[in-house]
Amino acid sequence: MELLKVTNLKKYFKDIKAVDDISFCINKGEILGLLGPNGAGKSTTISMLSTLMKPDGGLIEYKGDNIVKKPSSIQPNLGYVPQEIALYKTLSGRENLEFWARAYGLKGKKLKKRIDEVSEIIGITKRLKNKVENYSGGMQRRLNIGAALLHEPELIIMDEPTVGIDPQSRKHILDTVLELNKKGMTVIYTSHYMEEVEYLCNNICIMDNGKIIAKGSKEELIKSIQSEKIINIKVDNVTDELLNVIKTIEEVSDITCDNNAIAVTVSNSKTSFNKIIDVLSKTDVSINSVDINEPNLETVFLNLTGKALRD
Ligand SMILES: Nc1ncnc2c1ncn2[C@@H]1O[C@H](COP(=O)(O)OP(=O)(O)OP(=O)(O)O)[C@@H](O)[C@H]1O
Ligand SMILES: [Mg+2]
Known part of the structure; x- marks a missing residue:
C-alpha cells in the first residue's frame, strides 16, 4: 500500500533551489533511504514531509490526503527525529520522554507504559534517572529517537540519526531501525553514509543539488551504471x-x-x-x-x- 506520495516537490530559498522538483513514493513497511552529500536538500525535503515547512510547489499525499491542506492526516501518525538533537539537557531522560509523551497526548498508565517500552527499545532504561547533559552523544541520539516513538507512529522519519556518535551506539541505532521495521513501522532514513543506507534500505533515492538523481533498490542502482x-x-x-x-x-x-x-x-x-x-x-x-x-x-x-x- 502506498503510504506517502511526493510529486514535483519544490522549495526555494531566494536563488537556492534546495528542493528542485522531486518525486518519489514509499509503501507501507518499507525503509526508504535518502542519500546525499551536505546541502543536497535532504533536511528540507523531510521538513516538508513533517509539515514543519510549506512547499513552494508540488504535492505531498499521505494515504491520498494532501498534507498541506490537511496536516492532521499525517501528524498523529508520524515520528520525526530531527538532525539537531532536541532535548532538555538539564532534565533527566525520563523527564524528557514525559515531556514528549504529554505533547503527544499520552497520560497516566499509558504514558508510563510507553516510556518503559521505548526506553527498552532504545536501550537507556538504566540511565533514565540521569540528566541528559551527562549522557554520551550516542545516548542523546538514542533518546532523541525514543522521543519520536512514544505515540507508536506508523511512519518514522530520521534525519541523519548517527552523525558524530560512537560505533556501538551507531550499531544500536541501525539495529533498532531494523527491529522497528520488522514490527511494521515504515521508515524514511536520511544519511550521507552510503554503507548505512546499503545496510538498511529496500529503496534508495540519491539526492544532489536539490534533485533526485537516481532511485531504486541498491541492486538496481548498481546495475544501472553498468560500471x-x-x-x-x-x-x-x-x-x-x-x-x-x-x-x-x-x-x-x-x-x-x-x-x-x-x-x-x-x-x-x-x-x-x-x-x-x-x-x-x-x-x-x-x-x-x-x-x-x-x-x-x-x-x-x-x-x-x-x-x-x-x-
Ligand atoms: N532556512 C534556509 N534558508 C536559506 N537556505 C537554506 C535554508 N535551509 C536550507 N538551505 C539551503 O538549502 C540547501 C539544502 O539544505 P538541506 O539542509 O536541505 O541539505 P541536507 O541535504 O540536509 O544537508 P546536510 O547533509 O548538510 O544536512 C543548502 O544549500 C542550504 O544551505
Ligand atoms: Mg540535513
Whole structure:
C-alpha cells in the first residue's frame, strides 16, 4: 500500500533551489533511504514531509490526503527525529520522554507504559534517572529517537540519526531501525553514509543539488551504471609479457601497473576473471592476491555526479 506520495516537490530559498522538483513514493513497511552529500536538500525535503515547512510547489499525499491542506492526516501518525538533537539537557531522560509523551497526548498508565517500552527499545532504561547533559552523544541520539516513538507512529522519519556518535551506539541505532521495521513501522532514513543506507534500505533515492538523481533498490542502482569492475592482482614479479597476454583478453579495457600490483579494468568480471586466472596459471609468476572491486553506491554516486559522496 502506498503510504506517502511526493510529486514535483519544490522549495526555494531566494536563488537556492534546495528542493528542485522531486518525486518519489514509499509503501507501507518499507525503509526508504535518502542519500546525499551536505546541502543536497535532504533536511528540507523531510521538513516538508513533517509539515514543519510549506512547499513552494508540488504535492505531498499521505494515504491520498494532501498534507498541506490537511496536516492532521499525517501528524498523529508520524515520528520525526530531527538532525539537531532536541532535548532538555538539564532534565533527566525520563523527564524528557514525559515531556514528549504529554505533547503527544499520552497520560497516566499509558504514558508510563510507553516510556518503559521505548526506553527498552532504545536501550537507556538504566540511565533514565540521569540528566541528559551527562549522557554520551550516542545516548542523546538514542533518546532523541525514543522521543519520536512514544505515540507508536506508523511512519518514522530520521534525519541523519548517527552523525558524530560512537560505533556501538551507531550499531544500536541501525539495529533498532531494523527491529522497528520488522514490527511494521515504515521508515524514511536520511544519511550521507552510503554503507548505512546499503545496510538498511529496500529503496534508495540519491539526492544532489536539490534533485533526485537516481532511485531504486541498491541492486538496481548498481546495475544501472553498468560500471566496469577492476580486478587487482598482486604478483611477485611483473613482466611485460604477462601484461601483454592479459591485454589480449577481450573483456579487458584497461590495465595499469604499479610495482607488482596490476589493476585490470574489465567489462564482464565473471568470464574475464576466469580468463585472467587461466592466463596467470600458464605463466610461472607467483600470485600473492587477486581481488575484485565490486561497485557500490559510492561508485554509483561518483558515476552520476563525477564527485565523491563525502569530501
Ligand atoms: N532556512 C534556509 N534558508 C536559506 N537556505 C537554506 C535554508 N535551509 C536550507 N538551505 C539551503 O538549502 C540547501 C539544502 O539544505 P538541506 O539542509 O536541505 O541539505 P541536507 O541535504 O540536509 O544537508 P546536510 O547533509 O548538510 O544536512 C543548502 O544549500 C542550504 O544551505
Ligand atoms: Mg540535513
